Amino acid sequence: MIWDFGGVLTTSPFEAFTRFETERGLPADIVRRTNAANHLENAWAKFERAEIDIETFDMLFAAESLALGAEVRGRDVLPLLQGDLRPEMVEALKRINAKFKTGCITNNLPANAIGSRSGRTLYVAEVMALFDHVIESAKIGLRKPDPRIYKLMVETLKVDPSNCVYLDDLGVNLKPAREMGMTTIKVVSADQAISELEAATGLVLR
Structure with missing residues (x-):
């Protein structure tokens, strides 16, 4: 098993993502869409493989989310995972x-x-x-x-x-x-x- x-x-964590987006007036599912785009090599994937530090993750996630319509700092997303x-x-x-x-x-x-x-x-x-x-x-x-x-x-x-x-x-x-x-x-x-x-x-x- x-x-x-x-x-x-x-x-x-998806409910927490939705609540975060609503509270901040962000586009629906921006966090999940950022995670899903280029999901093997994006900021999230690299951070989960410990290839980048938290500062780099924060900047890369912000850039990736901005490309999808709204900037979200990576540091702001991390507390939503628990x-x-x-x-x-x-x-x-x-x-x-x-x-x-x-x-x-x-x-x-x-x-x-x-x-x-x-x-x-x-x-x-x-x-x-x-x-x-x-x-x-x-x-x-x-x-x-x-x-x-x-x-x-x-x-x-x-x-x-x-x-x-x-x-x-x-x-x-x-x-x-x-x-x-x-x-x-x-x-x-x-x-x-x-x-x-x-x-x-x-x-x-x-």
Whole structure:
């Protein structure tokens, strides 16, 4: 069982993006559109691979968003990423962890990019410790949807992709896993994801 983190074990940042845009009178979906444009080599991708520092990310994201219609500083977007942990998904992970190998592949940011929320940080660390293996994009210089990051996970866990289930909230990240032979679950809500996990595993997860 291989999991994404943000938007799966936590709430999606998309609602925070929408609220931010509304409050600032920005064009709808400017943050998501900036993230999606040239998504393999844009500022966001480079920052998640730790190829650039926060100052460079701030400037590049501003330039990329301006090209799409409105300048948004990269630094202003970073605090919007901290979703709340979904306790029901954490409970499902714990139950699955008792029966199956588990891994987490997360596109994340270099340490301290967002700033510390100490209580939350400790809880996130506790959740991360549940996994048999965690791959963080900022630590290895690879990010989803690069097929190599999925291959690295199955090799580390010593499992066949055809015996794996992969969960993510983004379709673009599910495609390489599916092409490798994994069963994929697109997480729209915790309830929907848990139902599909129960069907895939035969376990009671709530």
